[in-house]
Amino acid sequence: DGGITQSPKYLFRKEGQNVTLSCEQNLNHDAMYWYRQDPGQGLRLIYYSQIVNDFQKGDIAEGYSVSREKKESFPLTVTSAQKNPTAFYLCASSISSGTGASYEQYFGPGTRLTVT
Amino acid sequence: AQSVTQLDSQVPVFEEAPVELRCNYSSSVSVYLFWYVQYPNQGLQLLLKYLSGSTLVKGINGFEAEFNKSQTSFHLRKPSVHISDTAEYFCAVSVEQFYFGTGTSLTVIP
Numbered sequence: 001d002g003g004i005t006q007s008p009k010y011l012f013r014k015e016g017q018n019v020t021l022s023c024e025q026n027l028n029h030d031a032m033y034w035y036r037q038d039p040g041q042g043l044r045l046i047y048y049s050q051i052v053n054d055f056q057k058g059d060i061a062e063g064y065s066v067s068r069e070k071k072e073s074f075p076l077t078v079t080s081a082q083k084n085p086t087a088f089y090l091c092a093s094s095i096s097s098g099t100g101a102s103y104e105q106y107f108g109p110g111t112r113l114t115v116t
Numbered sequence: 117a118q119s120v121t122q123l124d125s126q127v128p129v130f131e132e133a134p135v136e137l138r139c140n141y142s143s144s145v146s147v148y149l150f151w152y153v154q155y156p157n158q159g160l161q162l163l164l165k166y167l168s169g170s171t172l173v174k175g176i177n178g179f180e181a182e183f184n185k186s187q188t189s190f191h192l193r194k195p196s197v198h199i200s201d202t203a204e205y206f207c208a209v210s211v212e213q214f215y216f217g218t219g220t221s222l223t224v225i226p
Contacts, residue, residue: 042218102210104150107159
């Protein structure tokens with residue numbers, strides 16, 4: 001079964017701790033993305049990667065970091081510098097069309113992070 | 117800059133009634149268009165997409181959408197909704213980047 005897995009489904013952390021969210025895909029997609037979702041605000045792009053060992057900041061990258069050492073994996077670290085980290089985090093992947101635009105994005109089930 | 121506007125944040129509709137969820141985008145170049153559905157505490161699932169060709173696109177769960185280039189719209193429709201259609205719906209545009217609307221919460225009333 002091809003798809004995207006995110007783990008864990010729910011994550012709880014104390015303020016001041018870094019936490020890493022996992023995202024793995026077996027769709028052989030080159031591009032991967034991280035989004036943050038807050039109630040009433042839709043999806044906001046944190047980071048994206050079009051190819052292994054390369055990634056770009058999205059609209060709200062401050063307080064987050066990523067790595068892309070393997071095509072299948074794109075972990076997201078929420079650092080203690082992120083002022084309001086409690087949110088629902090979604091990982092996605094896609095095929096690039098080659099013209100800059102991407103075809104549909106496929107989403108994982110999400111990780112709900114709660115920081116207290 | 118590109119943008120996607122979903123005109124209605126909440127749409128209540130009675131079961132078996134038709135529904136239209138509106139989406140407008142701003143772009144002067146060719147785009148790819150998508151509708152996604154999200155159930156509570158889940159990821160987004162692709163409902164349908166427009167890449168090229170026929171402007172009427174059929175998707176899963178009985179949904180369809182029509183691409184209107186002159187009005188830069190991509191409204192989602194279903195002729196008869198079910199309770200199970202209650203969810204959040206997102207319109208998205210792909211140009212050089214993916215842009216999502218803020219979502220429309222569809223509530224189907226028994």
